[in-house]
Amino acid sequence: EVQLVESGGGLVQPGGSLRLSCAASGFTFSSYAMNWVRQAPGKGLEWVANIKEDGSEEYYVDSVKGRFTISRDNTKNSLYLQMNSLRIEDTAVYYCARGLAHYWGQGTLVTVSS
Amino acid sequence: DVVMTQSPLSLPVTLGQPASISCRSSQSLVYTNGNTYLNWFQQRPGQSPRRLIYKVSNRESGVPDRFSGSGSVTDFTLKISRVEAEDVGVYYCMQGTHWPWTFGQGTKVEIK
Secondary structure, eight states, X not given: OOEEEEEOOEEEOTTOOEEEEEEEESSOGXXXXXXXXXXXXXXXEEEEEEEOTTSOOEEEXXXXXXXXXXXXXXXXXXXXXXXXXXXXXXXXXXXXXXXXXXXEOXXXXXXXXX | OOOEEEEOSEEEEOTTSOEEEEEEESSOOBOTTSOXXXXXXXXXXXXXXXXXXXXXXXXXXTOOTTXXXXXXXXXXXXXXXXXXXXXXXXXXXXXXXXXXXXXXXXXXXXXX
């Protein structure tokens, strides 16, 4: 069974940093591109970042370029999102999703507030 | 960026009746390999999104056959042939052809 379990969310002040993790199981992690998608409270879905199977390419939505970094460790079946210079508008539930968003985790809440 | 426009944004439906959601993209979603990466997602209240349809019309395993997707190039539709109570939630289209991937605003399906 495919499982994606996010962790690392929490409350952080504007300008702060946070690192999200996504633990994958039930499939060959190194064979799939991975994504982060977020959802602000009461709002719609926004794709954030993608990383290729071997980590050789990364893509980002403009609003996080230069602030967020997606990475992966295929030896640990894990996906990461390093979030720096956080803004209030980054407040959202962050989901990791496999491939073309076929499977999703349960999400982890990031709250940016003073 | 590709803008995905869904309509309607709110869809009250009587149980057992059909429902249809439109999704239009601001540019062609046909990729260089000939595939069209248009997906449909369902998000039930309090749950993570679930992919229902991929590449326009391919239903995911376990998705009831009352759900169907159709369309091409810039104009796409999700149809529910007979709405059931468990179909309540928000439905999103998403294009995965162009970076950045983009979602529609969401259509809230509720029972009248």
